[in-house]
Amino acid sequence: MRKFKEFIIEKLVLLCGFASIIFVGLIFLFLLREGLALFKTAGPFNFLFGKNWYPISEPAQLGILPLILGSLLVTVGAAVISIPIGVGCAIYIAEIAPIKIKEMLKAGIELLAAIPSVVLGFIGMVTLVPLVKNIFHLPTGLTALSGSIMLAFMAMPTIVSVAEDALYSVPKNYKEGAFALGATHWQTIWRVELPAASSGILAAIMLGIGRVIGETMAVMMITGNAAVIPHSILAPVRTLTATIAAEMGEAVVGSEHYFALFAIGIALFVISFAINVTADLFLHRDE
Amino acid sequence: MLKKGLLVAITLLCAATAFAAKDKDSIQVKGSDTMVNLSQSWAEKYTEENPGNFVAVTGGGSGTGISALISGTCDIANASRTIKEKEIALAKQRGTDPYEIKVGLDGLAVVVNPHNPVSKLTTQQLADIFTGRVTNWKELGGEDRKIVVLSREVNSGTHVYFKEHVLRKSDPNGKEEFSSGALLLSSSQAIADEVAGNSDAIGYYGMGYTSAKQKSIAVAKDERSEYVIPAIENVLNGKYPISRPLFVYTNGSPTGSVKKFVDFILSKEGQDIVTATDFVPVKK
Numbered sequence: 001m002r003k004f005k006e007f008i009i010e011k012l013v014l015l016c017g018f019a020s021i022i023f024v025g026l027i028f029l030f031l032l033r034e035g036l037a038l039f040k041t042a043g044p045f046n047f048l049f050g051k052n053w054y055p056i057s058e059p060a061q062l063g064i065l066p067l068i069l070g071s072l073l074v075t076v077g078a079a080v081i082s083i084p085i086g087v088g089c090a091i092y093i094a095e096i097a098p099i100k101i102k103e104m105l106k107a108g109i110e111l112l113a114a115i116p117s118v119v120l121g122f123i124g125m126v127t128l129v130p131l132v133k134n135i136f137h138l139p140t141g142l143t144a145l146s147g148s149i150m151l152a153f154m155a156m157p158t159i160v161s162v163a164e165d166a167l168y169s170v171p172k173n174y175k176e177g178a179f180a181l182g183a184t185h186w187q188t189i190w191r192v193e194l195p196a197a198s199s200g201i202l203a204a205i206m207l208g209i210g211r212v213i214g215e216t217m218a219v220m221m222i223t224g225n226a227a228v229i230p231h232s233i234l235a236p237v238r239t240l241t242a243t244i245a246a247e248m249g250e251a252v253v254g255s256e257h258y259f260a261l262f263a264i265g266i267a268l269f270v271i272s273f274a275i276n277v278t279a280d281l282f283l284h285r286d287e
Numbered sequence: 288m289l290k291k292g293l294l295v296a297i298t299l300l301c302a303a304t305a306f307a308a309k310d311k312d313s314i315q316v317k318g319s320d321t322m323v324n325l326s327q328s329w330a331e332k333y334t335e336e337n338p339g340n341f342v343a344v345t346g347g348g349s350g351t352g353i354s355a356l357i358s359g360t361c362d363i364a365n366a367s368r369t370i371k372e373k374e375i376a377l378a379k380q381r382g383t384d385p386y387e388i389k390v391g392l393d394g395l396a397v398v399v400n401p402h403n404p405v406s407k408l409t410t411q412q413l414a415d416i417f418t419g420r421v422t423n424w425k426e427l428g429g430e431d432r433k434i435v436v437l438s439r440e441v442n443s444g445t446h447v448y449f450k451e452h453v454l455r456k457s458d459p460n461g462k463e464e465f466s467s468g469a470l471l472l473s474s475s476q477a478i479a480d481e482v483a484g485n486s487d488a489i490g491y492y493g494m495g496y497t498s499a500k501q502k503s504i505a506v507a508k509d510e511r512s513e514y515v516i517p518a519i520e521n522v523l524n525g526k527y528p529i530s531r532p533l534f535v536y537t538n539g540s541p542t543g544s545v546k547k548f549v550d551f552i553l554s555k556e557g558q559d560i561v562t563a564t565d566f567v568p569v570k571k
Contacts, residue, residue, distance in 0.1 A: 054464050056441050066467070130484060139433040139487045142470055225440070225471040236470050246440045246473060249351040252377055253358065 031269060035262035038062070042256070047263060053227040053238070055247060055257045062260045064267065066229045070144070070237030071213060071271075073230050074223060077148025078155055078212045083205055085152070086159030090204070093160070094167035095189055106161075113157035121218035124150040129222055136234055142224030144237045150218050155208035162207055166200020167193060199282045206279030210272050216241040240268050313341040314548055318352020318365035319444050320475055321393060321493040322533055325564045326365055332560060333551050340544060349444030356536055357383050362545050364536040367393065367444035367493070384539045390552050391533040392567035394517040395449060396494040398479070398501040400486040405429040407505040407514040410528055414454050416489060419466025424487065436469040437478050437490035445475070448531050449491055491529075494518075495565035522567045533566065 038047065042062055050063015093105050124146060132149075133141030170193050178188040194201070216239075224236025225246065244261050251258040316326055323346040330342035347355075352364035357378045370385055378385050397413060399405060405427050408416075415421040417436055425431040439446040446465075455461025472478050475492035482488045483500035494517040497503055505514035508528050521527040541549045551557050558568035 052464075052467065056447070057464060133485070139435045140470065140481070140485060142481070220473065225473075226468050227471075228467040236468070238471070246471070247442060249347050249354070249442050252350075252354055252374060254377065255373065 028269065031262055031265050034259060035264075035266040038256065038259035038263045042260070047260070048267075051229060053243070055251075055260060060256055060260075062256070064240070064243075064264060066227045067238055067240045067243055067264070068267070069229055070223070070227075071239040071241070071268075073144045073233060073237055074147045074151060074219060074239055075209060075213045077144060077233055078151035079205070079209055081148060081152035082155040082159060082208060082212075086156045086204070086208065087163055087201060089156070089160045090163035090167060090201075091189060091194075094164045095193065096185075106164075109157045109160050112153065113161075115153075117154060117215055118217045118221075120150050120153060121221035124218060124222045132234075138234055140224065140236065142222060142236050143234050144223060144230055145233045147219045147223040147237070147239075148233065150222060151212045151215055154215055154218070155212045158211050159204045159208040162204035163197070163201045166197040166204065169200070170196040199285045202282040203279040206275050206282065210275040210279065213275065214241060214268065214272055216245045220245055240264050244268075313343060314363060314545055315361040316342060316344045316363045316365060316535075317347060317355045317361040318363075319349045319367040319533070320346040321367045321445055321495075322365040324495065325391070325533075325561065325566060328560045328564055329548075329552055329557060332556065333548055336551075337547070340547075342548060348440070348442035349447070350442045353385070353536060356385060356538060357381055359383065359538075362537065363548070366534045366536055367531060368447050369532075369534065370536060385536045386538070386540050388535050388537070388541075388549060388553075389532050389569055390535050391558075391561040391569055392522055393531055393533050394494040394519075394522040394527050394567070395445065395491050395529040395531065396497050396501075396517040397489065397491045397504040397506060397529070398482050398497060399489050399504060400482055400484075401500070401502045402486045403429060403502065405504070406502065407507070409507050409509055409512075410453055410456070411509065413506065414456065414463065417449070417465055417469065418454055418463050419468060432487045435481075435485060435488040436466055437481055437488055438465050438469045438471055439475065439478065439492070440471045440473050445492060449529075452531070453529060493566070494522075519562070519565070519567050530567070532569075 047062055047064060048068075049065050050061065051065055052061040052063050053066060054061040089105070089109075093102055097105060128146050128149060129141035131141070132138065132143060132146050174192050174196055175188055178192045183191065219239050220242035223239065223242065225238045225242055226236040227238040227243075228236070230237045244264055247257070248261055251261055316330065323344065326344045330344050333342055334340060349364075349366040349368050352361065352366055353370055353374050355361040356364035357374065358381065364385075370387065375385060397408070403424070405424060408427065412421070412427060416427075416434055417438070419436070421427065422434055423431065424434055438449070441447075450463070450465060451457065451461075454463040454465065470481075472481065472490075475496045478490040478492055479496050479498070479501060482490050494503070497517075503517050505516045506528055507514045513526070515521045515526045515528070517527050517529070522530045535549065535552065537545055537549065561568040
């Protein structure tokens with residue numbers, strides 16, 4: 001009886017262990033099934049590189065190039081803002097800050113991670129959007145830049161906490177060795193600790209970017225959602241995620257539009273999967 | 288063991304009856320954002336007069352409402368456009384039979400910021416602005432500034448109506464599209480807010496949303512016609528060129544509590560609410 005109980009529990013735990021993989025697999029299969037149905041009626045080339053997104057016209061024009069570029073522009077913008085600040089913050093927390101400030105900062109960053117994206121979007125809409133409009137004398141503040149700034153806030157907690165862990169796990173004797181050779185604190189950080197933690201920091205950046213590209217609500221609220229190929233970061237853009245969120249309610253189940261939204265889902269899945277795998281490769285590079 | 292089984296059975300039975308009771312008296316209404324406030328007012332008045340009958344109203348857009356009616360997740364779909372051929376075909380396929388009831392009229396207001404000197408436009412000029420052929424206010428007698436075009440998302444009946452009747456001038460073979468540079472906002476309120484804060488913006492929505500923070504443009508069919516502002520009397524006498532019917536759709540001709548609610552909408556009381564929420568009644 002006891003052995004039987006043991007057996008059951010073991011199998012249950014095993015099932016839990018595999019559950020997430022099974023779910024990912026099922027989700028991907030479902031996405032594929034619904035998304036690939038689009039390519040019966042539309043060519044993959046026209047879908048990926050078409051310049052017009054008019055999903056409800058007759059005939060519909062389903063080109064997602066402006067959406068892909070919109071997503072990439074917002075993501076690159078957010079990365080440029082969040083990486084230096086995030087990594088700098090991680091260095092300060094891991095290496096320089098006294099214990100009290102360290103605790104305070106860590107709590108603050110966790111708090112930042114806890115703000116729902118719709119709240120960030122709302123705050124951005126009311127404060128950041130008019131600010132961007134006035135500073136750059138733009139016709140509208142609903143731009144890729146506004147989205148990038150808001151998303152940088154969202155990527156920062158991930159980048160800081162993972163990068164801080166990476167810096168923290170650099171063996172103490174590296175640091176002591178550098179000091180013994182007469183290096184200053186900054187020289188130690190720059191020449192010894194950062195290179196030693198580089199794989200972890202790269203992984204942190206990748207995870208942060210992964211979070212940004214999948215973000216929906218905030219970008220939908222503050223990037224203007226114009227499906228046009230962006231020529232500057234001060235222009236409105238429409239992202240892949242916002243397109244799915246804004247249009248899924250309307251799309252009639254089984255229509256071309258519906259399949260196209262799932263195909264966008266596949267594109268997004270592939271992009272974030274690639275980012276996560278890259279992050280993982282960096283993390284385990286040393287092993 | 289027996290006791291436990293009995294308990295489960297009783298709980299299930301209770302749950303089932305509770306569910307059935309809820310199903311019978313509650314009406315789910317979903318659809319057009321334009322009609323949400325109107326529909327909510329109907330629901331409140333109706334529930335007040337018929338205690339125990341519950342009406343739940345949600346928005347999301349005309350397309351959302353009709354999809355929900357087709358998939359059976361609502362009893363009444365509000366729509367600010369007529370149902371599409373495609374949707375009817377799909378409904379037939381799913382075994383639903385959309386039944387159309389006209390419940391009011393709406394004038395679409397084209398709005399700009401009060402600081403904008405432009406105050407009247409022809410429908411041709413509107414088409415030029417929203418398709419992106421005209422991009423500067425100075426071409427329309429305004430200042431030398433870029434026009435910021437605001438539109439609703441594609442799930443909006445207002446978006447579809449504006450495209451078909453202003454951009455394409457009701458030509459079913461029209462190919463005109465909204466300029467790809469148009470900002471697509473997710474609600475009428477978002478457009479109202481952006482217009483209120485941006486002196487270069489132009490947008491459109493049901494005239495019920497207009498407040499002192501926006502200026503309604505007077506619209507003429509062509510240069511020789513009279514420029515008319517969106518107001519109830521101008522929609523009623525047909526002078527205002529951009530007005531549209533508002534519908535509710537039910538599955539088959541309405542029966543039971545849904546019929547009672549629809550009858551209430553079409554009663555004098557229901558139509559008074561239409562007027563009170565800045566729409567135009569179908570019956571007087």
